[in-house]
Structures are given as C-alpha cells and as structure tokens.
Amino acid sequence: MNSISFGRYVNYDSFVHKLDARSKILFLICLMIMIFMPFSVWSTSLIFSLIYFVLLIVLMIMSHCSFLSFLKGILSMWFLFLFLIIIFIFVPNPNMSSVLLYQFSDNYAIYWDGVYQAGYIFLRLILMMSLTLILTATTKPLDLTYALEWYMTPLKIINFPVHTIAMMISIALRFIPTFLDEAQRIMKAQASRGVDFSRGGLFKKMKAVISLIIPLFISAFEKSQQLSDAMEARGYDPNSKRSKYRKLKFHLKDLFSAIFVFTLVGFIMYLSIAHGNIDVIDFVFGVKVGF
Amino acid sequence: MNAISVKNLTYEYEENIKAIDNISFDIPVGSFVSIIGKNGSGKSTLAKLLDGLLIAKSGEIKIFDLILNNKNIKAIRNKIGIVFQNPDNQFISTTVEDDIAFGLENRNIDSNKMQEIVIDFAKKVNMDKYLNKEPSNLSGGQKQRVAIAGVLALNCDIIILDEATSMLDPKGKEEIRQLIVKMKQENPSLTILSITHDIEEAYLSDYIIILENGKIIKQGKHKDIFSNLDELKKLGFETPFFITVKQELLKHGYDFSDCENINDLVEKLCQLM
Numbered sequence: 170m171n172s173i174s175f176g177r178y179v180n181y182d183s184f185v186h187k188l189d190a191r192s193k194i195l196f197l198i199c200l201m202i203m204i205f206m207p208f209s210v211w212s213t214s215l216i217f218s219l220i221y222f223v224l225l226i227v228l229m230i231m232s233h234c235s236f237l238s239f240l241k242g243i244l245s246m247w248f249l250f251l252f253l254i255i256i257f258i259f260v261p262n263p264n265m266s267s268v269l270l271y272q273f274s275d276n277y278a279i280y281w282d283g284v285y286q287a288g289y290i291f292l293r294l295i296l297m298m299s300l301t302l303i304l305t306a307t308t309k310p311l312d313l314t315y316a317l318e319w320y321m322t323p324l325k326i327i328n329f330p331v332h333t334i335a336m337m338i339s340i341a342l343r344f345i346p347t348f349l350d351e352a353q354r355i356m357k358a359q360a361s362r363g364v365d366f367s368r369g370g371l372f373k374k375m376k377a378v379i380s381l382i383i384p385l386f387i388s389a390f391e392k393s394q395q396l397s398d399a400m401e402a403r404g405y406d407p408n409s410k411r412s413k414y415r416k417l418k419f420h421l422k423d424l425f426s427a428i429f430v431f432t433l434v435g436f437i438m439y440l441s442i443a444h445g446n447i448d449v450i451d452f453v454f455g456v457k458v459g460f
Numbered sequence: 461m462n463a464i465s466v467k468n469l470t471y472e473y474e475e476n477i478k479a480i481d482n483i484s485f486d487i488p489v490g491s492f493v494s495i496i497g498k499n500g501s502g503k504s505t506l507a508k509l510l511d512g513l514l515i516a517k518s519g520e521i522k523i524f525d526l527i528l529n530n531k532n533i534k535a536i537r538n539k540i541g542i543v544f545q546n547p548d549n550q551f552i553s554t555t556v557e558d559d560i561a562f563g564l565e566n567r568n569i570d571s572n573k574m575q576e577i578v579i580d581f582a583k584k585v586n587m588d589k590y591l592n593k594e595p596s597n598l599s600g601g602q603k604q605r606v607a608i609a610g611v612l613a614l615n616c617d618i619i620i621l622d623e624a625t626s627m628l629d630p631k632g633k634e635e636i637r638q639l640i641v642k643m644k645q646e647n648p649s650l651t652i653l654s655i656t657h658d659i660e661e662a663y664l665s666d667y668i669i670i671l672e673n674g675k676i677i678k679q680g681k682h683k684d685i686f687s688n689l690d691e692l693k694k695l696g697f698e699t700p701f702f703i704t705v706k707q708e709l710l711k712h713g714y715d716f717s718d719c720e721n722i723n724d725l726v727e728k729l730c731q732l733m
C-alpha cells in the first residue's frame with residue numbers, strides 16, 4: 170500500500186497547494202527544461218545540480234511535503250537507477266576525453282566520464298521525479314484533469330474530443346480506489362476457497378491470477394453499465410454545453426511565482442546557451458579543478 | 461393530474477422473454493407509491509423504462525403531459541431523478557460536492573449559483589460536513605444520501621428510488637427512510653416512486669403496486685393492501701413490523717387499531733404505563 174499512497178494528493182493549505190493547477194503544470198515543464206540545460210564543464214553541472222537540489226528542498230518545505238517519504242518512494246525504484254548507473258559506467262561516451270579509473274580486464278574498464286555521467290543522470294532523475302511528485306501531492310487530481318483539459322482546449326478546433334478524454338480521466342481517477350478494494354475483496358474470497366496467490370509454480374500462479382482477473386472484469390463491466398445509466402439519468406450529454414462547478418482561477422500568487430520561475434529558468438537557459446563552457450569554480454575562485 | 465401514466469407497456473431483453481409484460485398504471489401527482497416484487501420481477505427494468513434508459517417494445521409512457529419519445533427524452537429526464545441500488549456505482553465525481561454538482565453542470569447552471577445550491581442540498585441530507593470527502597471515505601448510507609441530494613438539487617418533480625436502501629445496513633436503511641419521509645413533508649407535490657422488496661418501506665407509501673414476472677398482480681391503496689394480510693403472505697411478503705406489534709397487543713387484549721403509525725402507538729403505550 171505504501172507505493173500507492175506515495176505521490177498522492179495530501180490535503181494541506183500551503184502556498185504551493187493554493188497555486189492554480191495550470192500554472193503548476195507550466196512551472197513543472199519550465200523547471201524540467203531548466204534541469205536538462207547542459208553545461209560542458211563537469212564541475213559546473215554538478216554545482217548547478219546542487220543549487221537545484223537546494224531549491225527543491227526549499228520547495229518541499231514550502232509545500233509541506235516530507236523529503237524522507239519522497240526519497241523512500243524514489244529509492245523503491247532502485248532497480249531502474251541501478252540499470253542506468255551500470256549502463257553509464259560501462260558504456261562511456263566516446264566523445265569525451267576519458268580518464269581511466271579502474272581496469273577489470275582487457276575488455277572492461279571504468280572511466281571517470283562514465284561515473285560522472287551516471288551520477289549526473291541520477292541527480293537529474295531524482296530532481297525531475299521529485300518535482301512531479303510535488304505537483305501530484307499538492308494538486309487535487311480533479312484540478313489536474315481540468316488543467317490538462319484547459320491546455321488541450323485548442324485541440325477542439327480539429328474536433329479532438331477534449332472534454333470526453335478529461336471526463337474519462339476523472340472517472341478513472343475516481344474508480345481506481347474502488348477497483349483496488351474490489352480486487353482485495355475478490356482475492357480474499359478466492360483465498361477462502363483455497364486459491365493460493367503466493368506459492369506454487371508459474372502455472373499455479375497463473376491460474377490464481379486468472380481467478381482474480383475474471384471476476385474483476387465482470388464487476389468492471391457491471392460497474393460501467395450502472396455508472397453510464399447513472400450519468401445519463403442525471404442528464405449527462407458530452408455534446409451539449411456544460412457549466413463547471415470547479416473553476417480554475419489565476420491569482421496574484423500565480424503571477425509572482427511565474428515571474429520568479431521564468432526569470433530563473435531564463436537565466437539558466439541564457440547561461441547554458443551563451444556560456445555553455447563556463448567553469449564556475451574558475452570564474453568565482455580562480456581555481457582550475459579538472460582531470 | 462397524473463405524474464406517471466403507463467399504458468400496455470412491454471419490454472423484452474431477449475426475443476420472447478418479457479421482462480415487462482403488458483402493464484398499465486397511473487400515478488397521481490404528489491403521491492408516494494411503492495412497487496414491490498421479488499428478484500427478477502422486472503422492477504429495475506420498469507424504472508429504466510420510465511427514464512428512457514431503455515426503450516419499450518410497445519406501449520406508451522406519459523410523464524405529466526409529455527409522451528416519452530426521442531424528442532421529449534431530455535425534457536422528461538429533467539423531471540425525473542433516479543437513485544439506484546449500488547451506492548458506489550452512481551457516485552460519479554471524486555468528492556461529495558462535485559457529485560452533487562454533477563447534474564447541475566449537465567443543466568448548464570451558472571457556476572456562481574451552483575455553490576449555494578450544492579451547500580443547500582448537502583445540508584438537507586445532513587452531509588454538509590463532508591463536502592470535500594472522497595467516496596472511499598464514506599459509508600454506504602452517506603453515499604446514498606449524496607445521491608439523493610444530487611437528485612433533489614435538480615428540482616425534479618418525480619423521484620424514483622430503485623432499491624436505494626437494499627445494500628445498506630439497518631442504520632443506513634433507517635437514515636434513508638427518514639429522509640424520504642422528510643422529503644415528502646417538505647414538498648408535498650413531489651411524486652415518489654419507491655422500488656423495493658422490503659415490506660417495511662412499502663408500508664410508508666400510500667399506494668402499492670405488486671409486480672411478478674413482469675406483470676402487475678395486485679395494486680391498491682395502502683389500506684386495501686394491508687387489510688388483507690393473508691393474501692400478502694400468500695404472495696410471499698412478510699407482515700410489516702408495526703402490524704405484527706398491533707396484532708400481538710390485540711391478542712393480549714389491548715386494541716390499538718386506531719393508531720396510524722409507530723409514533724402514535726408508542727405515545728399511547730406510554731400513557732398506559
């Protein structure tokens with residue numbers, strides 16, 4: 170259950186919670202672009218990553234998210250990171266001047282570049298995921314859906330069913346917990362009839378899973394039929410004009426945050442594009458650190 | 461005037477298996493009618509036919525002065541609200557307030573007015589403290605109350621309750637029953653059609669229609685139906701608790717036949733003691 174609650178909306182009244190969902194999505198995209206702006210000197214990249222990290226922690230404190238639970242959640246995907254690290258360590262970028270770190274055998278060696286690349290990717294991934302999780306933890310799923318619908322509004326011109334898709338997403342969000350409950354109930358019912366979900370060979374396990382999936386599907390069809398009846402009975406018609414109970418509203422907060430985010434991202438982009446090879450340590454302290 | 465008028469209605473899910481078999485009845489405006497029948501007798505099918513969720517094979521349905529057809533279906537749905545059996549599968553939105561607002565959104569009600577209406581009707585069903593709660597955090601009875609608020613908010617003239625209490629525990633059942641009675645008191649012109657196989661619920665209504673295998677086997681006023689208890693028993697229905705109590709008291713020599721409801725009876729009993 171831990172992995173499900175992680176990244177879920179947490180009801181709180183912070184500054185970040187109060188921002189409009191549309192601005193938060195835009196900020197997320199901007200910040201992700203910022204994180205991926207490249208710098209050619211490795212120490213500069215590292216320093217910027219550390220700055221982003223500090224900013225991230227400030228953001229987390231502001232939005233009342235616990236960094237530890239985030240870290241736990243992210244580390245539960247350790248296999249993904251392990252995979253990435255191994256790839257980057259053992260497959261060095263041929264364009265870089267490689268300094269040998271350790272020679273296993275004639276064919277296998279670890280280079281500095283690989284280690285540095287892996288570490289850098291690791292940091293950036295954590296930054297990106299944490300930002301996304303801050304978005305989902307501070308924004309009601311329904312508001313997120315409405316915000317996405319708002320961004321997709323121009324697509325209505327080409328007859329893209331924007332409203333229908335938003336409605337589908339919000340119904341899916343509504344029914345995910347119901348289905349989890351249902352799955353658990355069915356599992357208990359089948360277990361009481363002697364189906365064992367944890368032991369046995371592959372064939373036995375497949376049979377156990379099928380005994381879960383078939384009743385789940387039947388119940389899903391029944392649910393969807395009843396749900397569509399209920400929606401129709403309450404006058405739902407996707408093609409006619411509907412008003413909205415929840416209105417997204419931009420506030421002054423959004424404006425100030427936008428000014429801050431755009432300035433920051435703009436500055437980093439300028440640095441990366443115009444001075445991509447800047448060596449921050451040399452620039453500030455006049456010391457060359459390299460290898 | 462009749463709120464609902466049904467003539468020779470027949471419906472088949474599959475060829476030649478009649479779920480509803482040539483039935484006719486009239487329900488006057490402002491009445492509280494129960495349709496009772498066993499599992500599979502066609503009660504839900506009838507409810508869906510009345511709201512145009514299913515289209516009859518033959519026969520005519522008239523809601524006030526509108527005949528149910530493709531042209532009138534929207535106008536008719538504006539007059540009828542249905543509360544279904546399963547509390548979970550009719551909770552459409554992610555929170556209580558959004559769910560009450562769902563029907564209002566469909567009617568394109570102005571957003572600024574909606575908030576007031578939502579709070580107003582949440583209060584009516586005693587759910588105003590739960591406005592931003594998710595369905596997974598509510599009891600079955602609470603979810604049904606939200607469904608009722610969603611229907612009431614639409615200002616319908618007819619409310620159909622399709623076994624709205626059958627999946628609830630005794631406490632939830634009682635909550636909904638009291639709510640129905642309150643609804644009726646607050647708005648006497650509201651027509652209520654309660655579909656149920658619970659005789660206690662049918663006992664609250666003033667007209668009863670008994671359905672079996674898609675046919676009406678008996679219909680009549682409250683008094684007529686509950687004065688012939690043996691026939692009711694033959695049709696497979698228990699005697700309502702209130703009547704049983706009165707009968708038992710009569711056996712012991714106490715005559716309370718002039719008591720209309722359980723409150724009267726309790727009062728009289730207390731006076732005796």
Ligand SMILES: Nc1ncnc2c1ncn2[C@@H]1O[C@H](COP(=O)(O)OP(=O)(O)OP(=O)(O)O)[C@@H](O)[C@H]1O
Nearest residue numbers: 473474479497498499500501502503504505506657
């Ligand atoms: N979708 C369907 N397809 C085919 N047959 C159906 C369908 N729904 C109901 N039936 C059949 O129609 C008949 C009447 O069903 P209906 O659901 O109206 O009964 P009900 O009185 O509401 O029963 P319950 O008390 O179980 O809710 C039953 O014989 C049932 O098997």
Ligand SMILES: [Mg+2]
Nearest residue numbers: 503504505623
């Ligand atoms: Mg039914």
